[in-house]
Amino acid sequence: MPREVEISIIEREFIQNALQEGIRRDGREFDAFRPLELNFGDEYGVADVQLGKTRVIVRISVDVVAPPPERKFDGVFQIVTEFSPMASPAFEVGRPTDAEVILSRVLEKAIRRSNALDTESLCIIAGLKCFALRADVHIVDHDGGLIDASCIAVMAALQHFRRPDVIVEGEKATVLSTRERDPIPLSILHQPLSVTFSYYEEGNLFLVDADLAEEQVRQGEIIITMNRHGEICQVNKYGGAPVEPLDLLNLNNVALQKVKDISKFIQQKLDEDAKKRDAGGLMAELSAENAR
Amino acid sequence: MHPTTQLSPLHRADGSATYTSNGYTIIGAVNGPIEVQRRDELPTEATLEVNVRPAVGVGSPRERHLETLLHGALRSVVLTESLPRSLVQITLQVSGMPSEEGDCGVSSSLSILPHLLHTALLALLSASIPLSTILTAALVVIPSSSSTPLVSPTANQLLRAKPIRSAHVFAFSGDGSLLMNESDGVFSLQEWDEAVEATEEVCCKEEGGVGLSEGMEVDGREGGSLDTWLREVVRGKVNWEMRWKTAR
Amino acid sequence: MTTAGKIVNNEIHLQSIHHQQTQPHQLHPPEHSDGEPETKKQEMPLDTSTYSLALLRLDGRRWNELRRIHAQINTQAAADGSSYLEMGNTKVLCTVTGPAEGRQAGQRGAKDNEAKVEVEIGFAGFSGLERRKRKSDKRTLEMQHTLSTAYSSLLLTHLYPHSTITLTLHILSQDGSMLAACINASTLALIDAGIPMSDYLVACTAASSATTSDSDNSDPLLDLNNLEEQELPFLTVGTLGRSDKVSVLICESRVRMERMESMLAVGIDGCKRMREILDGVVKEYGKRFS
Numbered sequence: 005m006p007r008e009v010e011i012s013i014i015e016r017e018f019i020q021n022a023l024q025e026g027i028r029r030d031g032r033e034f035d036a037f038r039p040l041e042l043n044f045g046d047e048y049g050v051a052d053v054q055l056g057k058t059r060v061i062v063r064i065s066v067d068v069v070a071p072p073p074e075r076k077f078d079g080v081f082q083i084v085t086e087f088s089p090m091a092s093p094a095f096e097v098g099r100p101t102d103a104e105v106i107l108s109r110v111l112e113k114a115i116r117r118s119n120a121l122d123t124e125s126l127c128i129i130a131g132l133k134c135f136a137l138r139a140d141v142h143i144v145d146h147d148g149g150l151i152d153a154s155c156i157a158v159m160a161a162l163q164h165f166r167r168p169d170v171i172v173e174g175e176k177a178t179v180l181s182t183r184e185r186d187p188i189p190l191s192i193l194h195q196p197l198s199v200t201f202s203y204y205e206e207g208n209l210f211l212v213d214a215d216l217a218e219e220q221v222r223q224g225e226i227i228i229t230m231n232r233h234g235e236i237c238q239v240n241k242y243g244g245a246p247v248e249p250l251d252l253l254n255l256n257n258v259a260l261q262k263v264k265d266i267s268k269f270i271q272q273k274l275d276e277d278a279k280k281r282d283a284g285g286l287m288a289e290l291s292a293e294n295a296r
Numbered sequence: 297m298h299p300t301t302q303l304s305p306l307h308r309a310d311g312s313a314t315y316t317s318n319g320y321t322i323i324g325a326v327n328g329p330i331e332v333q334r335r336d337e338l339p340t341e342a343t344l345e346v347n348v349r350p351a352v353g354v355g356s357p358r359e360r361h362l363e364t365l366l367h368g369a370l371r372s373v374v375l376t377e378s379l380p381r382s383l384v385q386i387t388l389q390v391s392g393m394p395s396e397e398g399d400c401g402v403s404s405s406l407s408i409l410p411h412l413l414h415t416a417l418l419a420l421l422s423a424s425i426p427l428s429t430i431l432t433a434a435l436v437v438i439p440s441s442s443s444t445p446l447v448s449p450t451a452n453q454l455l456r457a458k459p460i461r462s463a464h465v466f467a468f469s470g471d472g473s474l475l476m477n478e479s480d481g482v483f484s485l486q487e488w489d490e491a492v493e494a495t496e497e498v499c500c501k502e503e504g505g506v507g508l509s510e511g512m513e514v515d516g517r518e519g520g521s522l523d524t525w526l527r528e529v530v531r532g533k534v535n536w537e538m539r540w541k542t543a544r
Numbered sequence: 545m546t547t548a549g550k551i552v553n554n555e556i557h558l559q560s561i562h563h564q565q566t567q568p569h570q571l572h573p574p575e576h577s578d579g580e581p582e583t584k585k586q587e588m589p590l591d592t593s594t595y596s597l598a599l600l601r602l603d604g605r606r607w608n609e610l611r612r613i614h615a616q617i618n619t620q621a622a623a624d625g626s627s628y629l630e631m632g633n634t635k636v637l638c639t640v641t642g643p644a645e646g647r648q649a650g651q652r653g654a655k656d657n658e659a660k661v662e663v664e665i666g667f668a669g670f671s672g673l674e675r676r677k678r679k680s681d682k683r684t685l686e687m688q689h690t691l692s693t694a695y696s697s698l699l700l701t702h703l704y705p706h707s708t709i710t711l712t713l714h715i716l717s718q719d720g721s722m723l724a725a726c727i728n729a730s731t732l733a734l735i736d737a738g739i740p741m742s743d744y745l746v747a748c749t750a751a752s753s754a755t756t757s758d759s760d761n762s763d764p765l766l767d768l769n770n771l772e773e774q775e776l777p778f779l780t781v782g783t784l785g786r787s788d789k790v791s792v793l794i795c796e797s798r799v800r801m802e803r804m805e806s807m808l809a810v811g812i813d814g815c816k817r818m819r820e821i822l823d824g825v826v827k828e829y830g831k832r833f834s
Contacts, residue, residue, distance in 0.1 A: 045392065057307040061391055065352045088349050090309060090325040090387040097347055097355070105685045112682070118798045140352055142389055144323060145306045207789070224697070226793070230801065239779065239795040239804075243694025246789030249808050256801045 008094035011220040019221045023204055029217065030056075035258055037213045038149070040266070042160055042273045048187065049165030053157040056215060057147035062157040063140045064165040068179060071127065071134040079126020080136035083111045083158060091146035103150070110151050110240060111141070114196045114229040115158055118237035122191040128170055128177050135167060137190075148216035151227055155198040160270050164277065165190055194231040197266050199259040201226045207247035210255065212262065226252070228259040232267045298525045299414060303422045303533050309387075311423020315415040318450045319394030322411055324419035328384030336383065341376035347387045348412065358405050362412060369467055369476040370416055375426040384425055386416050400454035402437060402463045403480050409465045410434050410448070413476075414526075421530060430530075431475055432499040432522040433467035436491045438483060445487075445494045462487070466495040470523070499523060602771055603632070608810065610748065610767045610817060615728070615825045617736045625737025629729040632769055633719035638729035639712045640737040646708035659704035661695045663688040663711045665726065671718045687723055691730060694782065694792050700740040709739060720769040721749045723780045723794060728822060735826055745791055746818040747782035749773070750811035752803040764810040777803070781811035785819030788812055 019029060028034065038056030045052065049064030071078060085108040087095035095101060100108075115121070126135040139161065141154050166187035171178045202214040202222035211218060219225075224244020229237040236256065241247070299317035306312035309325035316322075329342060336343045346366045348359040366386075374384060390408070397404055410433035417431050434448045439457040446457060454460065462481030469475045474492065483491075500523040535542070600606065611632030620626035625640035643659050665684050669675050691711060699709065711733070713726050724747035731745050751765040753776050768778050777799035782792030790812070799807075 047392070047395070050392070059306070061389075063351055063391070084354065086349075086354055088387050088389060089327060089345075089347060089385050090306070090312075090323070090349075090389055092308060093327040093330055093385055102685075102689050105682055106689060109682050109686045113796050117796065138352065142349070142391065144325075144389065145308050147307060224693075234801045235798055236795060236801050236804065237798050239793055241790065241793040242690045243692075243792055244697050246784050246787070246791040249788055249790050249812060252790060252793065252808065253805055256804060260801065 008092060011217055015217060016221050019217060020204065023209060023211075028211070030215070034210065035212045035262075037152075037262065037266075038215070040156070040269060042156070042270065044160075044164050044273070044277045049161050051157045051161035051164060053153050053160065054145075055149050055153040055156070055213070057145055058149050058153050058215075059143075059145035060150070060153045060157045061142045061144055062154070062161040063142070064161045065138050065140070066165075066167050067136045067138070068128070068133055068177075069136040070132060071130075073131075076131040077127050078123045079134040081116060081121055081123050081126065081139075082137075083108065083116060083139045083141065085111060085141040085143075085154065087143055091143040106240075106242070107141075107151055107154060110198065110227055110229070110238070111154060111158060113238045114155055114198055115162075118196050118229075119193055120159070120196050120231075120237075121162060122193050125191040126167075129172060129175065132175070133177050137165075137167075146216065148219045149200065149213050152198050152200050152213060155196070155229065156266060156270065159195050159197060160273070162190055163192055163195070163270065163274055194233065194235070195267055195270075196229050196231050196237040197263045198227055198229040199262045201228070201255055201258075203245070203247060207245055207251065210251070210258075212258070226255060228255060230256070230259055230263055232260075232264045234260055298520065298522075299411075301414075301418055301529055303418060303529070309419075309423075311419050311421070311425070313415055313418035313422050315411060315418060316392075317411055317414070318448065319392070319397075320390070320408060320411045321392030322415040323389045323391055324415035325387045325389075326384065326416075326419040326423035326425060327387075328423060328425055329379045329382035330385065332381065332383035337381055338376075340380050342374070342379035342382045342384050344371055344374060344376065345383060345385045346370065346416070347385070349387065349389045351390045351393060362405055362409065365409065365476070365478060366412055366416060369413060369431065370420070372475060373417070373427050373429060373431050373469070374420065375428050378426050384420075386419065388412050388415055388419075394451035396451040396455055400451050401458045401460045402435075402454055406463050406465055406478060406480055407435055407451075407454075409478060410467070413467055414522075417526075418529065421533065429470040430523070430526055431467055431469055432526060433465060433476070434495045434498050434522065435463065435465050436495050437463045438481075438487055438491065443487065443490075445491045447494050447498045462491075464488070464491045464495070466492060466499070468496060468499045468523075470500075472496065472500045497521070601765065603769060605767075607763060608766050608813070610814060610821075611769070613818070613821050615732060615822060617732050617825055617829045623733075623737075625733045625735070625739070627729050627732035627736060629725055629732065631721055631725045631728070631767065633717055634721055634725045635715075635717040636725045636729040637714040637716060638726070638733040640709065640730075640733045640739070641712070642709040642737075643704035643707040643739065644710075645706075657705050658696075658701040659699070659707045659709050661692045661699065661701070661709050661711065663691040663695075663713070663730075665691075665713045665715065667715045667718075671715050687726065690723065690792060690794065691726060694727070694745060695730065695734070695741075698741050698743070698745050698784070698791065699734065700742070703740065709734075718770065720771075720773045721767060721780070723792075724748045724767075724782070727782050727792065728818060732822060732825065736829075742784070743787070744785035744819050744822060745782055746785050746815045746822060747780055747792060748811060748814035748818050749778050749780050750807045750814060751776040751778035752799060752807045764806045766810050766814045779804075779807055779811060781808060781815060783812055783815040785815065785823075 041054040043052045051062045053060045087104045089095050128134050139158050166189055168187050169180045169185045202211045202218060202225050204223055227240040299315055302314045304312055305314050306325055309327055311326040313324045332343050344367055346363045348362045350359060413433045436445045436447045437449060438445050438461050440459045440461045462483035464479040467476040499521060501521040614630040616628045618626060619628045620639050623639035627638050629636050665688055711730050727745060727747040749768045751768050751772060753763050753765055777797035779795035781790060783790050
């Protein structure tokens with residue numbers, strides 16, 4: 005396992021000097037995300053997010069299992085993040101780096117612990133059968149901002165996913181294939197999204213969505229996860245240079261604006277995808293709703 | 297249909313390729329030659345490391361088995377002697393599979409193997425790792441109902457052809473010699489010979505050759521073997537890289 | 545207690561406390577809570593599921609009281625530095641080894657120009673309510689990462705190139721504010737080890753309680769125990785003692801962003817008091833040598 009190449013002194017100084025002059029390496033505003041792209045696969049629940057050169061693919065899959073005995077009325081939902089050498093040769097299979105642990109913890113807290121997904125809706129028969137939902141996060145290309153990109157990808161994939169319908173007759177549950185009945189979307193309670201701030205100059209300068217080189221130069225990071233209603237799901241500042249508390253509070257407002265923008269973007273992409281899938285307007289015809 | 301492929305879609309890896317064929321989508325990345333850990337270091341040649349990662353879940357013995365097969369086949373293709381004491385790291389991420397894969401009666405590690413081999417080769421090409429030859433591979437199945445082998449069938453065709461007596465994967469090198477074989481099921485030596493022949497036709501038939509087997513029609517494009525397809529891909533890559541010279 | 549007059553009384557106090565929150569420097573003078581329920585003052589505005597109408601928290605504290613802090617320094621003779629810290633029923637033992645040559649100095653050791661901070665956290669089997677063998681799960685790894693990054697930037701690591709400073713923490717008893725207790729214990733142990741640092745890194749937890757989720761009238765609480773942590777949204781804040789500057793901030797629960805301010809203000813104030821307590825411990829220990 006080769007070590008991650010450290011940024012050279014001259015590059016480090018270049019980035020720092022440019023920041024002092026108010027310029028980012030790629031000419032972005034300090035509070036601007038890199039161009040965000042989101043594509044959905046042919047199957048339900050596959051989201052491919054590109055944030056600048058960073059690329060993350062999330063695939064949601066579902067299985068039917070027996071629920072854990074201590075939580076009979078819940079389904080199972082897990083997010084699996086495993087770095088592969090594809091993103092960086094420094095990542096080794098089976099030996100999680102600090103970055104990997106943090107990513108999986110942040111996703112866990114942001115999405116699972118904040119109850120973004122209503123796990124009770126995954127229950128089929130209490131104590132006997134439930135859906136086990138699984139989100140596999142594949143980091144394909146790594147150029148910084150992994151947490152933000154993964155969070156967007158997981159949330160987009162969850163909203164895109166459709167689970168098969170079930171018929172329950174007493175103790176017997178039949179899972180219907182997609183051909184028999186249209187699969188149904190998951191019940192999503194809110195949409196948490198992460199914004200990572202990197203800071204420089206002893207906490208006087210904050211950047212949104214730093215790329216890999218900027219990440220290597222930064223003095224610390226603050227990860228804020230919130231939904232578009234202004235509810236914070238988590239804040240993480242793991243050490244690093246100290247920051248004025250007022251600045252921290254201001255970051256919340258910036259994060260809220262970003263989260264609103266990204267939520268809107270995801271929704272727009274979902275709508276586009278739905279339109280594409282519903283090419284003949286068949287769904288509208290079959291729908292029982294009518295304009296009264 | 298021939299596979300569709302895109303070379304070097306990733307920024308970070310030294311070489312990469314996306315590959316789509318018969319419902320399989322695979323992303324391959326190659327890092328190399330890079331520093332090798334001392335316990336893996338070989339004094340006279342490069343160490344090859346193959347990682348196969350499934351679309352869903354973490355690696356299982358199935359992936360480890362595939363890695364061993366790929367490692368064996370690729371080691372005879374890569375010129376490891378020219379990169380001593382270094383590491384060539386190949387990562388293959390499966391990102392899409394045909395939904396019928398589970399119940400088409402062929403071991404899933406066999407049906408995906410040719411696609412993994414192609415992706416790995418394309419990624420190696422993209423990373424400009426020295427290779428001694430190219431490689432083409434195909435799956436061939438012999439259904440119980442008829443003795444005519446089906447070459448690179450789609451998952452749907454497999455479903456219809458069920459039950460299946462035996463399945464084979466053959467890989468051929470650029471000069472047409474058999475590089476790798478992995479067979480599963482019950483078959484006679486004669487059937488095996490037929491299977492090799494049928495696959496050879498699909499993989500490395502010279503252009504303008506005579507006689508189209510049934511497999512070729514299945515393959516879709518007439519006259520183009522996988523070998524021709526692969527050479528076309530390489531030609532495209534070279535053209536792109538030499539565009540500074542050819543452009544006016 | 546439950547008369548309307550009382551409630552009116554509550555609201556008046558509630559406002560006065562909100563006034564104080566916006567100016568955290570003017571909060572009550574530091575006080576060492578000795579855990580005795582102080583029933584004489586009835587100005588507690590708290591009225592949530594965990595707080596009875598007696599206006600006191602479950603363990604009898606008021607909203608801005610720390611639990612009893614007991615700390616010792618230089619407890620393990622064999623270690624380069626050590627400390628023992630109790631925050632209420634949370635008990636942590638910390639030892640520091642180093643700066644020393646790392647286990648794998650060449651391979652995974654520090655950068656060439658500064659020391660590496662390694663952290664190991666172990667939970668005693670008897671530390672929680674249920675006896676459970678905790679392997680190093682992701683939560684522990686995250687805590688280790690937090691401590692390691694926080695101290696890497698706080699300690700003057702550039703004085704010790706090519707070396708490793710190892711912090712080993714043993715959790716003897718868990719009752720909330722785990723991360724905060726770990727940080728405080730580590731600071732003491734590092735002081736004992738004589739590793740130069742720019743200021744005390746001290747931490748405590750603060751929560752926000754309110755009857756309804758979107759009510760504006762949320763009341764902050766300082767230094768939570770286990771029950772309160774499970775019930776209320778809370779954050780762990782670590783500051784460089786004397787200044788207001790925040791070095792560590794971990795919030796793991798869903799909370800309205802408007803409530804952040806009051807939680808942060810109370811937390812930072814708690815850190816200030818915590819610093820004085822720890823400073824007292826260090827100075828007391830130092831007297832032995834004068």
